[in-house]
Amino acid sequence: MITTTPEPINAAAASPSRRALRRFRANKIGLFALGMVCVLGLLALTFFILDRLGIPWPMDPNATNLERKLMPPNSVNWLGTDNLGRDVFSRLLNGAYISLTVGFVAVFVSLFIGVTVGSIAGYFGKWVDNLIMRAVDAIMCFPTFFLILTAVALVGPSILNIIVVIGLVSWTGTARLVRAEFLTLRESAYVQAARALGQRGPKIIFRHILPNAAAPILVTAVLGVPEAILAEAGLSFLGFGVQPPQATWGNIIADGKTYILDAWWLILFPGLAILLAALSFYLTGDALRQAVETRSERQ
Amino acid sequence: MTAFIIRRLLISVVLLFFISLISFFIITLTPGSPYPWGELNPKVSEDVKRIFREKFHLDRPLHEQYGFIMRDLFTGELRSIKDERPVLQKIAERLPATLVLNLGALALSLSFGLMLGIYGARYAGRPPDVITSILAFVFIALPGFWVSYLLAIGLVSYAAVPILGTHTIGVTFGNGLEVFLDRWWHVMLPASILAIGGIAVQSRFIRASMIETLREDYIRTARAKGLDENAVFYRHALRNSIRPLITGIGMLLPALIGGAVIIENIFAYPGMGRLGYEAVLERDYPTLVALNFVTAALVLVGNLLADVLYAVVDPRVRLE
Numbered sequence: 001m002i003t004t005t006p007e008p009i010n011a012a013a014a015s016p017s018r019r020a021l022r023r024f025r026a027n028k029i030g031l032f033a034l035g036m037v038c039v040l041g042l043l044a045l046t047f048f049i050l051d052r053l054g055i056p057w058p059m060d061p062n063a064t065n066l067e068r069k070l071m072p073p074n075s076v077n078w079l080g081t082d083n084l085g086r087d088v089f090s091r092l093l094n095g096a097y098i099s100l101t102v103g104f105v106a107v108f109v110s111l112f113i114g115v116t117v118g119s120i121a122g123y124f125g126k127w128v129d130n131l132i133m134r135a136v137d138a139i140m141c142f143p144t145f146f147l148i149l150t151a152v153a154l155v156g157p158s159i160l161n162i163i164v165v166i167g168l169v170s171w172t173g174t175a176r177l178v179r180a181e182f183l184t185l186r187e188s189a190y191v192q193a194a195r196a197l198g199q200r201g202p203k204i205i206f207r208h209i210l211p212n213a214a215a216p217i218l219v220t221a222v223l224g225v226p227e228a229i230l231a232e233a234g235l236s237f238l239g240f241g242v243q244p245p246q247a248t249w250g251n252i253i254a255d256g257k258t259y260i261l262d263a264w265w266l267i268l269f270p271g272l273a274i275l276l277a278a279l280s281f282y283l284t285g286d287a288l289r290q291a292v293e294t295r296s297e298r299q
Numbered sequence: 300m301t302a303f304i305i306r307r308l309l310i311s312v313v314l315l316f317f318i319s320l321i322s323f324f325i326i327t328l329t330p331g332s333p334y335p336w337g338e339l340n341p342k343v344s345e346d347v348k349r350i351f352r353e354k355f356h357l358d359r360p361l362h363e364q365y366g367f368i369m370r371d372l373f374t375g376e377l378r379s380i381k382d383e384r385p386v387l388q389k390i391a392e393r394l395p396a397t398l399v400l401n402l403g404a405l406a407l408s409l410s411f412g413l414m415l416g417i418y419g420a421r422y423a424g425r426p427p428d429v430i431t432s433i434l435a436f437v438f439i440a441l442p443g444f445w446v447s448y449l450l451a452i453g454l455v456s457y458a459a460v461p462i463l464g465t466h467t468i469g470v471t472f473g474n475g476l477e478v479f480l481d482r483w484w485h486v487m488l489p490a491s492i493l494a495i496g497g498i499a500v501q502s503r504f505i506r507a508s509m510i511e512t513l514r515e516d517y518i519r520t521a522r523a524k525g526l527d528e529n530a531v532f533y534r535h536a537l538r539n540s541i542r543p544l545i546t547g548i549g550m551l552l553p554a555l556i557g558g559a560v561i562i563e564n565i566f567a568y569p570g571m572g573r574l575g576y577e578a579v580l581e582r583d584y585p586t587l588v589a590l591n592f593v594t595a596a597l598v599l600v601g602n603l604l605a606d607v608l609y610a611v612v613d614p615r616v617r618l619e
Contacts (some may be wrong), residue, residue, distance in 0.1 A: 029433065147354055240579070278440035
């Protein structure tokens with residue numbers, strides 16, 4: 001759509017996914033964002049594995065050291081220390097691991113619900129569709145973050161609860177998308193053919209329709225991760241997220257705001273981490289969307 | 300036109316019913332103790348628990364509880380657990396401040412989003428577009444509470460922008476203009492921060508919609524008959540691409556009201572978001588049910604108004 005990448009002459013012969021991959025690889029911003037996502041993932045994973053093995057790297061995120069409290073960034077504590085002398089960089093890595101976990105698993109939950117509900121509405125149509133889509137419309141009227149906050153406050157804050165609640169609240173967009181895909185694909189020739197051959201509903205849904213709707217679903221999934229990360233950061237900031245002493249990006253800022261005039265590094269770095277993580281996912285998702293969008297091929 | 304409005308109204312009534320169901324079930328179906336003081340608190344006697352259960356109809360089956368809550372809500376008899384005041388009254392007190400903040404943020408989102416989107420579409424694929432696109436994603440990815448703290452410090456120190464409450468103490472006794480300007484001066488910062496994400500989302504939609512319209516045959520016709528690019532762009536393309544301004548209201552309002560929970564907290568702004576946060580802290584169930592219901596209903600009304608307004612402006616919509 002935007003960039004007209006010169007495609008090889010045999011482009012038409014290549015499969016759609018291969019063509020999408022080629023377009024994605026030509027998108028420098030997308031590649032860079034994907035690289036950032038990978039770096040972030042690797043850092044979080046390394047931290048997590050070393051933490052489980054009992055090796056504090058770069059430092060133990062929860063080890064306090066009151067002699068070194070509120071130290072500005074220096075050669076020992078790269079990003080400074082907080083009011084209890086805990087290493088901010090280590091706490092950020094711990095936060096990265098939590099944010100990514102929440103992001104990915106919450107998206108998985110919301111995809112599962114969204115795809116199921118959307119498929120049912122789109123495949124069966126008629127009053128089933130009408131009923132389901134009115135319910136979806138109703139849920140979409142609710143202020144998302146307030147709904148999440150209410151639910152998390154009632155069930156009690158923990159990683160698992162936050163993941164489930166975010167997932168339960170944010171599936172409506174996916175459901176709408178999947179339904180729309182079903183409404184068009186249901187009438188396509190190959191689905192008609194499958195039906196004429198006597199195949200049953202579930203097989204048609206899972207073998208014929210869903211695989212062909214995979215690309216847009218993948219895009220919403222990638223774009224859903226930063227939403228969940230931002231929601232978790234907001235919850236943690238308000239004190240309803242993952243509970244201390246477990247460090248998350250949101251609660252480092254919440255704890256650090258008391259010292260905002262003395263210790264800028266307590267606010268700046270976790271915020272930058274949230275921003276960079278969310279931005280990388282958004283840009284990756286957008287590049288992916290541009291790559292799989294078939295409209296650009298028609299030009 | 301009348302048929303269109305009546306149909307939309309009927310759908311809204313159905314949606315309102317679903318909304319009431321959801322706001323009721325989010326409170327009752329979540330596991331956890333219904334008591335604000337916790338299930339196993341030894342200081343609370345069985346008698347108190349029984350009185351509490353009867354008062355909030357917790358001893359009845361679910362569908363009856365739903366009936367009672369909705370009856371109380373609509374008759375204004377639903378009372379807060381915390382201070383026994385009618386919930387609707389508490390919400391009504393907060394409503395003006397909330398409307399000013401959220402409608403202000405909405406207006407900012409729509410107008411700046413429109414400008415940014417037009418700009419992006421105008422230079423589609425070229426460096427200005429790439430830069431505004433990345434900027435839009437930066438805006439979407441910015442956590443509002445973080446920006447609030449960074450901006451608050453800078454602006455208080457260098458521009459003396461107020462960051463607490465809705466008005467300067469004592470100013471209510473001044474003349475009308477002073478009071479008005481003071482209010483705007485106070486709401487400006489929170490509304491702008493709240494609008495950051497909305498501006499970005501809106502600009503993406505406008506940009507996509509414009510680029511889509513620019514591919515239409517009538518645009519080619521307009522160009523072919525020799526109209527200059529500005530006329531094609533602003534008179535023919537823009538007018539047919541403002542649909543996202545309407546759908547944007549439905550998409551943005553829930554995000555704004557939700558985001559306001561955090562922003563109102565930081566800026567000590569006495570709106571519904573802050574009321575909601577206080578209710579969450581106190582596990583004030585009646586207030587939570589009512590707040591969820593009222594905010595969703597407000598969004599619904601906003602959607603309805605936008606739909607009707609758009610149908611008045613654009614006759615194509617009525618045929619859908």
